[in-house]
Amino acid sequence: MRRVWEELGLPGLVDVHTHFMPGNVLRKVWAYFDDLGEGVWPITYRDDEDSRAERLRSFGVRRFTSLFYPHRPGMARWLNGWAADFAGRNPDCLRSATFYPEPDAADYTAEAVADGARVFKAHLQVGAYDPRDPHLDRVWGVLAESGTPVVVHCGSGPYPGRFTGPGPFAEVLRRHPALTAVVAHAGAPEYSAFLDLAEQYERVHLDTTMAFTDYIERDAPFPREELPRLRAIGDRVLLGTDYPNIPYPYIDQLRALTRLGLGRDWLRAVMHDNGARLFDLPPERM
Structure with a gap:
C-alpha cells in the first residue's frame, strides 16, 4: 500500500472523500448496501470507528474527511455537531459539515464555517433534493464567499435520482461561479x-472516488478518449475513495489511478499535492 505513494516521493495521501458518521447513521448506510443482496456491495472495512481511523493512517493518509449527509430536515445541524467533536478527537480529519434545504440552512452553514468547518458534503441522490431550492441559494453563496470546498454527489451513479445529472448543478454554478x-x-x-x-x-x-476501479468500470466505464482532458485538469483532480464503504480493498483505488497512464506528475498531484494545496496543509517530509 505505502509503496505506491512512497515511490512517487510523496509524504502520504490526502483523501477528500471518506466517511465517518454517528454509529446509528453508519449502520443504516451499511444496511442499505447489505439489502442490495449478497455479494453486490460488501463493506470491506466494517469495524469500529477508532480501528477505521487508525487503518487509514496505516495506509499513509495524512488528511481525510468525515463526510455525511442528511435525508430529512433537522438532521444537518446535529450531524455538524457530531463532526466537530469527531474532528476534535482526530485532528488529522478535515472538519466536515453538511446542509439540507430548510429555512435555517444558511444560518447553520455560516455558523459551521465560522466555527472551523473545512469541507461540506451535499448528496443530491440520497437527500433527494433540488440543489436549486431557494433555501440553498444563500448556502451556496456562503460557501462561495468563504472559499470552503463542498463535495457534491451530483452524478447519476450508482442509481439516478430526480435531481442528479449535470443539469441541476450546472444551474447552481451559473449563479455561483466562484463556488469551490x-x-x-x-x-x-x-x-x-x-x-x-x-x-x-x-x-x-x-x-476519483470509485472511478476507474474494476468494480465501477463494469457498469460505468470512463471513456478512454477523455483521458487527455482529465490530464489537462490534473491540478483539480483529487483523491477520493469512499472508505470504509467500498466493496474492495483501499489499494484498488490507487492501482486504478496508476493504470490510467497519465504520468508521475499527475499521480503526485492527485494523490497528495492538489488536496494539500486546496486545504492549505503544512509541508511534511517523507
Whole structure:
C-alpha cells in the first residue's frame, strides 16, 4: 500500500472523500448496501470507528474527511455537531459539515464555517433534493464567499435520482461561479458533461472516488478518449475513495489511478499535492 505513494516521493495521501458518521447513521448506510443482496456491495472495512481511523493512517493518509449527509430536515445541524467533536478527537480529519434545504440552512452553514468547518458534503441522490431550492441559494453563496470546498454527489451513479445529472448543478454554478465544488465520483456516469463543467469553471474539481476501479468500470466505464482532458485538469483532480464503504480493498483505488497512464506528475498531484494545496496543509517530509 505505502509503496505506491512512497515511490512517487510523496509524504502520504490526502483523501477528500471518506466517511465517518454517528454509529446509528453508519449502520443504516451499511444496511442499505447489505439489502442490495449478497455479494453486490460488501463493506470491506466494517469495524469500529477508532480501528477505521487508525487503518487509514496505516495506509499513509495524512488528511481525510468525515463526510455525511442528511435525508430529512433537522438532521444537518446535529450531524455538524457530531463532526466537530469527531474532528476534535482526530485532528488529522478535515472538519466536515453538511446542509439540507430548510429555512435555517444558511444560518447553520455560516455558523459551521465560522466555527472551523473545512469541507461540506451535499448528496443530491440520497437527500433527494433540488440543489436549486431557494433555501440553498444563500448556502451556496456562503460557501462561495468563504472559499470552503463542498463535495457534491451530483452524478447519476450508482442509481439516478430526480435531481442528479449535470443539469441541476450546472444551474447552481451559473449563479455561483466562484463556488469551490468537488464533483464526487468524477461525475459518474456523466463523466464528459462534468469535465465540461470543470473546464468552464476554474474552481470546479473532480474526485476519483470509485472511478476507474474494476468494480465501477463494469457498469460505468470512463471513456478512454477523455483521458487527455482529465490530464489537462490534473491540478483539480483529487483523491477520493469512499472508505470504509467500498466493496474492495483501499489499494484498488490507487492501482486504478496508476493504470490510467497519465504520468508521475499527475499521480503526485492527485494523490497528495492538489488536496494539500486546496486545504492549505503544512509541508511534511517523507
